[in-house]
Amino acid sequence: MVIRGVVFDLDDTLYLERAYVESGFAAVSRRMAEISARPASECRAQLGQVASDASFRGRVFDEVLRRDPQLAARVTVRDLVETYRSHEPTISLLPGAVDLLEGLRQRGLKLGMITDGPVASQSAKLTALGLSGTTDPTILTDAWGIEFRKPHERAFERVEELWGYSGEQLVYIGDNPLKDFVAPRRRGWLSVRLVHPEQLHIREQPAALEASPSESVHGFAEAARVLALWQ
Ligand SMILES: [Mg+2]
Incomplete structure (x- = not known):
């Protein structure tokens, strides 16, 4: 693959x-x-x-x-x-996030983002984190309406159209087994559940195979190794 x-x-x-x-x-x-x-x-x-x-x-x-x-x-x-x-949030990227993003970009991979939540909040977070403009596309699903939040497939379909790639060529990386991996799995994407201590949904388990990620990893370094295998 x-x-x-x-x-x-x-x-x-x-x-x-x-x-x-x-x-x-x-x-x-x-x-x-x-x-x-x-x-x-x-x-x-x-x-x-x-x-x-x-x-x-x-x-x-x-x-x-x-x-x-x-x-x-x-x-x-x-x-x-x-x-x-x-509000203008005081938040920072997890250690290793920049290295992962940069490393993937250097290896020639396209980088995108799909995030749910109020548009004003998500935009303020991206600005505070220095991520504005670093991913393309950056899809804030609430801009279409909350009915398009994950697990809705529209944002994933949009990425495929914009990049001209099929699901088998794409990976989604998220944290929440309740909603993050359903749509990518349906569309044939690979997916990675990133586990960090202190996440809000760390104890959740996927309800069924349809909601399960392809891989679970602990931290960005392990994510980079998995992605390298897939590339
Ligand atoms: Mg999340």
Whole structure:
């Protein structure tokens, strides 16, 4: 098999998503502090208390405002979500990510990206990580609508069209067995699950063969070795 292009996921593949969450909570804490004239550290603790309870996942800000009517009188959930999504994140690439990307490029492979999530957030992450313009295409699926998030095949099909390669010549590298490997597998791509300690989905297992990656690797150096074998 001869691969020609490698497409990456972003969150928890090239940087740690928990760092983004921390950065977002810090931004929201500053906003809460500004509105309520309290120390940001106190607001951060208030967020942390709710966020530590998994049952509030996806509605942390709703719960924070429900518990704090004074704050709720001055700010909306929507405003806090907007603050979180549009903040300039303090995040960095995982060690070894740049070497892998550069190494693949030097070996003549095309590099692309397919990532889900609000367009403003994903764009801000790419800028903060210095990745803007380094992959082509960079597909933010939410720009088409959230119904095109993985496991939808549209983004993978688009890469094949743009590059003029078939699935057998392409690889997708991601972290999340719940959604990352379904579409590439259906389209005949190879796929790699990159495992880093501290990922949010590290304990998830693929539900079935259809959701399984071709290979699982621990870290970028091992990924580079697998890709070299396929090239
Ligand atoms: Mg991911």
